Amino acid sequence: MDKFTVARALDEIAHYIELSDPKPFRARAFEKAARAVERLDEDLDELVASGKIYDVSGVGKATGQIVEELVRDGTSRYLEELRAQYPPGIFDLLRVPKLGLKKIGQVYSELGIASLDELEAAAKNGSLAKLKGFGSKTAEYVLQGIEFARLRQSQFLLPVGIEVGETLRERLVEVDEIEDAEITGSVRRRLETIRNVNILIATKKPKAVAQKLAGIVADLESLDDKTFKGVARSEVDVLFHLASPAEFGSELLRTTGSREFVEAFGEIPKAAKEKDAFRAAKKPYVEPERRESADDLKAKKRPKLLELDDIRGTFHVHTTYSDGRNSMSEMLHAARERGWEYVGISDHSQAAYYAGGLNDVRLKQQHAEIASLEDEVAPMRVFRGTEADILNDGTMDYGAKILSRFDFVIASVHSNFKMSKEEMTERMLKALDDPHVTFIGHLTGRKLLAREGYSVDYDRIFEKAGERGVMIEINGNPNRLDVDWRHVKRALDRGVVLSIHPDAHSVGEYNAMITGSWVARKAGLSKNEIFNARPLEEVAEWLASRKARRERVSS
Template identity: 30%
Template sequence: MSVINADIAHIFRNVADLLDIGNANPFRVRAYRRAADTLDGLGESVVDLLDRKEDLTELPGIGADLARKIHEIVETGRLAFLEQLQQKAGASFSDMMEIQGLGPRKVKALYDALGVRTVEELEQAALDGSVAGVRGFGAISQENIIKEIRRRRERGRRFLYRTARQAVAPLLEYLRRNPDVKHVEVAGSFRRCRESVGDIDILVTCRRGSRVTAYVTGYDQVSEVVSSGKTRTTVLLSSGLQVDLRVVPEVSRGAALVYFTGSKAHNVALRTRALQKGLKLNEYGLFDHEQRIAGRTEEDVYRKLGLSWITPELRENHGEIEAAGSGRLPRLITFDDIRGDLHMHTMRTDGRNSVREMAEAARAKGYEYIAITEHSRHVTIAGGLGPSELREHCRHIGRVDREMEGIRILKGVEVDILDNGSLDLPDEVLRELDLVIAAVHYSFELPRQRQTQRIVTALQHPLVNVLAHPTGRLIGTRDPCDVDMEAVIRAARDNGCLLEINASPRRLDLDERACRMAAEAGVRMVVGSDAHSTGQLDMMQYGINQARRGWLGPDDVVNTMSCSELLEQLGMKE
């Protein structure tokens, strides 16, 4: 079975939720959640580790029992223990627990009081007013449940970009092993690096007479063949991800990539431009009457339309066509431009590796510097640090920094912004740090004016350098705070603060529109991995994708600077 890390993590989280509902030992519940986090943060596939016969118990939080369960999931695609828990509970509860604001205990309370087992039954109970009568709920909770269920239905089922990437990678490898296949390329929103995708478009060129569309149905993760023909096959993978595979002729490969990569608005704008030139553009090529004048490569298609090639991340019809026509497309940031990572956690709070291990992993990636930014005391669930604890930790960071060669370790903190905009730690402690990142971790529901003033007040603090994950969103599970981003961007500019692009696949916060708006206002940004393990340092690439979608170049992002330049930039705040 071609199981991906996200599948195993999802199973472990379901186990944790059901154990929590059953009032199991909290340490056991936490062990499954920690194992899921470890799997999410791995830089490589668990299947690959097992193929190399590596010992899974060497991974953080994975003991012998969990390692055996991972083996079972990889070999069978299922976990008998989870099925036993589901049978015992009488319902899986999984879908209900994905609704914002409903944790295991609340779902159990609803089940015990109302017998609801599915999202549909929960919605009906909320609509008829039954939820409001359950202890721990009320009219506001009931209304929020209705709104969230409707929002989820409108969004449809979407997958985080990273999850989709994990699911599609082994399928691409499977296709490339077919000797009849010449080229395999992913198009659609996935190629544009959208933060979430609904399905995957794969374009294939192959030898004449080959049966690639039939070959894909033999992939071991296909759970359903929706349709199959000579040039197109649609399948559902066991993860629920839909894949549309199209076989295209070599002569049309570039045109097909253009057609199936761009957003609808981008493609309409391209076709309109073609018509204005007396040409016709479709997935088979660019035509002057019946003569194909371009189509083999994307570059040819764009060039014949009078445009320079447009990188996929920009193909949203947000001005990229006009810029390509006048030679004004920006030089976008790449991973190679990054010289350090300024947001990460260690085992001193909720991370899974030591300061030294994080520094060694960062040095291996070629970084010149990192900042260790533990949580402050208000984030009790993450073991946040108070003043004396932070000072002690900073002394430890300093010792490791002096012992390490080839990388600088900066002392930082991710300090909570309290309801009134004040910070969770005193100034005399913050003044001792190289970097102060301020963040909202609670009271996400504050009214727009209060939430905006809360953040603006924090940005006005003379010791704050960065605003982390500025809108607080969790893609697909928590909407952004209701905040005036224009006011936040002005406050960042006026007070010399940086805005973070948080690279966690669940956050990717700021979004691309706010990135571009901030850059146009003269606000610089920092791309931070928010890594909680060495494996999660690789999440930096997702932040880079987001920065590219926001039209950002290296000069817009401060962690492309040398360490001395960065420290000078940070020192300008005071």
């Protein structure tokens, strides 16, 4: 039994344990062992025969015994016993958003549910809602999730593709017969969801490389003499494209672009470097993110796309005052360490009680702590803001008296997503009329591969935002990436300015600025269209003048 099959068996054991065991450490131990076995460079059979399998970091006594049994007998008695306890296909339920293994174990043990069809029936007949920890709202959410799961089968978020691709690429470049390896396809184009990972390999010895690929991914098969397909992490399809070093650039171009882009490009000249292929074809170089369509091949003049280093600061940052996981001090110091000129703190408003929304007393405490930290993080400027809920009737949470204290206000919808398109549009249009609103946060409320966004009339919202001088957020959280890059041009045409925000709830989530910048690049934006690519002096002046205008109107 090869290492990938062993790793899959260990993962399966981990899943079964989590279905019934309230203590997570046993399941985590098998998951850890699975990753350790998957990464092995040594021969697994030899490690087991010599007893050195127990020396492998991540493999313990209990998990090592299972590995030994799998290698020796091709099966595991423990795994077979677990399989006998549950119907086949029960793990299909994992495709339903927010229905984790513990809840799956609950619905199976209490209702005997082990398939999407059975889960759907229970959600409709009311039996699911009666379970402890569910209720009618959860049952309704599950129904939506089932429909979503059926539509989004075998898709993954972009960061999954990047992590899988980079992990494989690092291993490939260590193979002597491989001269270069690059991630291509939809991952290189930075598409928000992907179905597979494509990797281009430069080699003069394709047969030798093909043999070694079998030790890097599972279930390797040949699609043709230059293309191989395998599976990584037991779930992600990987396509390997082999090319000679002299044709590496040509193949990088071909395997990166969408079908529309490649067909519009026409004959691709032979080239070792991709830019040379563009040059030889007398075509303008088009950045990978812009190769979904052929539009940029026809453009006479194209702006220089935004770079991550163009970003001078950001807004939409949460702390432990609401639902953040890092303190005010930690979030501010981490922002300064990134070299930003400014950062805008925006914990939730009081209506967001489920997220620790701040009442007036907590708000004053928060502002006092910001004041106490400002000298420590200087010369970075700290702007005081809020992510205020757009209430059901379109009015803003807190009201004018409290909203007037802030340097900026992010207006977001966090409730009643089921409004009709007309109702939701009117709700947001009314919020845009509030002079305190600076940004619209996560425009549609979508959660990629988990929740469809609510339906709105984009043109009416963009029109009103342009008129009111309200910016639209590009929410860089990789689970959101909202506003969708496909709608950005319509916003620009109506005079809307965009701003890239991380929606950070921890120090690590500042990295969402990276994914947010990819959205901007896919939309064809330069730094001139991005508010937080402006220097501190300009941003501070803009916010202050907007606040002053509002105060003049209200007086």
